[in-house]
Amino acid sequence: xxxxxxxxxxxxxxxxxSASYKSEGYTDYLMRxxxxxxxxxxxxxxxxxxxxTFAYDNAVEAPKNIIPRHxxxxxxxxxxxxxxxxxxxxxxxxxxGEFNGKYLVDWALVDCKKYLWTYHGNFSNCPVPHTDIxxxxxxxxxxxxxxxxxxxxxxxxxxxxxxxxxx
Numbered sequence: 001x002x003x004x005x006x007x008x009x010x011x012x013x014x015x016x017x018s019a020s021y022k023s024e025g026y027t028d029y030l031m032r033x034x035x036x037x038x039x040x041x042x043x044x045x046x047x048x049x050x051x052x053t054f055a056y057d058n059a060v061e062a063p064k065n066i067i068p069r070h071x072x073x074x075x076x077x078x079x080x081x082x083x084x085x086x087x088x089x090x091x092x093x094x095x096x097g098e099f100n101g102k103y104l105v106d107w108a109l110v111d112c113k114k115y116l117w118t119y120h121g122n123f124s125n126c127p128v129p130h131t132d133i134x135x136x137x138x139x140x141x142x143x144x145x146x147x148x149x150x151x152x153x154x155x156x157x158x159x160x161x162x163x164x165x166x167x
Contacts, residue, residue, distance in 0.1 A: 002052040003034050026058040031066040038069045062106035073113035086140045108148035116153040
């Protein structure tokens with residue numbers, strides 16, 4: 001079962017929710033809710049069901065106070081990462097206001113099931129610097145993902161990306 005944030009950076013802006021985001025952060029706010037859903041599912045006897053959520057957009061940072069339950073798995077999505085370089089490269093470790101590769105290192109410290117969803121398409125119609133650059137960064141990142149505790153990986157491309165992954 002997936003309990004996820006919207007694919008936009010728009011969250012409820014009412015006074016109560018805004019105060020919660022400010023005090024606990026988006027990720028803890030999300031994890032608290034996902035944990036409640038996962039707990040209720042388990043209470044009803046569905047012990048073989050996992051609840052999926054994304055570490056994405058405003059909620060990409062590791063939680064500070066709320067650890068995902070044993071029946072929750074988190075799919076980390078570095079949507080704004082520089083695909084021309086590994087996540088360990090300086091451009092993916094120091095970006096301010098965009099994706100910061102350190103987030104995945106921080107998630108490695110969280111005791112939970114972790115998966116990756118990475119992006120390897122030319123989604124903004126910007127030219128990829130080398131025809132095989134995305135493939136090289138994918139293979140270079142695989143070990144980093146394992147070191148950070150990833151149990152699985154989905155690599156998304158698009159139909160405009162034949163210059164990288166072929167037809």
